[in-house]
Amino acid sequence: MMSDDKIIQPSLAVEIAGLKLKNPVMPASGTFGYGEEYSRYLDLNQLGAVVTKGMSLHPKAGNNVPRICETVSGMLNAIGLQNVGVDAFLEEKMPFLQRYDCPVIVNFFGNTQDEYGEVAARLDDVPGVAALEMNISCPNVKHGGIIFGTDPKAAFAAISLVRKRTSKPLIVKLTPNVTDIQVTARAAEDAGADALSLINTLTGMAVDVKTRKPRLANVIGGLSGPAIRPIAVRLVHQVVQAVQIPVIGIGGISRAMDALEFLIVGAKAVQVGTANFVDPNAMATIIRGLEEFCRDEGVADINDLIGSLEL
């Protein structure tokens, strides 16, 4: 509740699917490595959670170069989900993260329903893994490479399978590259997701007009950064209305004001992606900014802001 009293220390703590976060700010998968890469610049314990680079059953080498390209207020990437694979992750990367008391959310993907299930199972009893984030923006190789997240039936089946193979809180990360995101959101909820996160990158393309070649070796890539924020806010707004489970907002957040937009439309937490590249301290600055905003606006508990959109 808004109050007239001076707020000394506003509470930023939020809870998502039983997961208690000291604040609603965490990195977006693939923009923060395995945490270690940025640990010199930022105290990971300040964060609401750490979210790792997407993990698959087997190591993945990724795409040919060029893999990235700057665009107006954004960037395209086609990294190709390069990662060390779940076993190497558990052996080489997880011990570092276990030294922190910040919850670790492991992002993962598969190219078949069974691969999704297998990765989830291997992560299930790992201490320190607080939750799983399932990236469904991946081609379903058994079904002509159609992206799981754009096919509500395939998404439902894969999520239902993962649900059976994990006892951890399950966050499903939605792709914005669909006609009606409310349909996929409901499919994910019905399949047993505990929370949703959105948006993953929007597909895009750029051309070098002199060489007449695409700027990415993969031709098409994913657009991220400030350019996508209004689309992301709109999609979060729509998803919040369609489901009962909590939603994590992602897309173009680089300042506290950006994060607040998502919280006000109803996101329980936010993820910061491309902004980490621009400023390794971005998340710490955003957390401080949220605190200041609450203090200035007389908000004692950030939960009072969540979903406070006035229509």
Place this chain on the structure above:
Amino acid sequence: MNNIKTIVLSNQEISPGYFRMKILAPGYNKLASPGQFVMFRVQRSLPPLLRRPFGIFRMGFMPADCDNMPPKEFIELIYKVVGSGTEIMQGLHQGDPVELLGPLGQGFDLGEPDEEKILVGGGIGLVPLYMLAEKMVDNSNVSLLMGGRTRDDIITVTEFERLGVGTYVSTEDGSLGEEGLVTRVLERKLEKSPHATVFACGPMPMIAAVQKICLQYDTPLQVSLEALMACGVGACLGCVVKGAGHTDVDPHYLCTCTRGPVFKAEELDWDKDEMTVRTSGGCR
């Protein structure tokens, strides 16, 4: 390694299209080694969104503004204006705020003392070689082979000479030094001193040609590469190059920002021309 909010100390055009920027950089003299780079944030507001990678040309101390203050630490960048970010950079003045993330990456391996060192620089690729020369001149015989398209691309050679480095200049149009490619000069040099180590930085075709020559003479080679970078710290995986043993079925990628930008030639996959990074990745 750190991100510092700092200011420009000076910024001058040293040759048409080439600028030299001095930046206040506390801590760098202790931390940075030859071949390392910084991720430079051109301005706090957008655009451009991403930081730009630049090699460190030189670092040092300058007198403080008043007696009871410690001397000011600086680094110098030399950059060529090629796109949106460097266009903004050329307009920066003394006192303008900028941010430096660094020093980053693996620099040069200084090798054995006493053995002969040959530096090969193509145009702006000369930048990381200066601190390397500074470190090596005391105990090795160091020479610099500097190439460019025209005389405008030949920068700071006299500063290498002042260090005691023997310099050879070549330009493609013959407007300064010998006419032709710097690689021809390298071949002649290796003919005489096959036991040297070569350090090269420049455009990819030059680096590829240098690699062929060094292979032929069985001369150890270290190269400094450029790649499109978003983070500079190993998080985005955007900056990879193909490592030795790379095949399409068993790909093997190395991050230029953390495993490089300096690589020993044998760490890389030289067979495919695709190893060439596409420069100027801008979307203007």
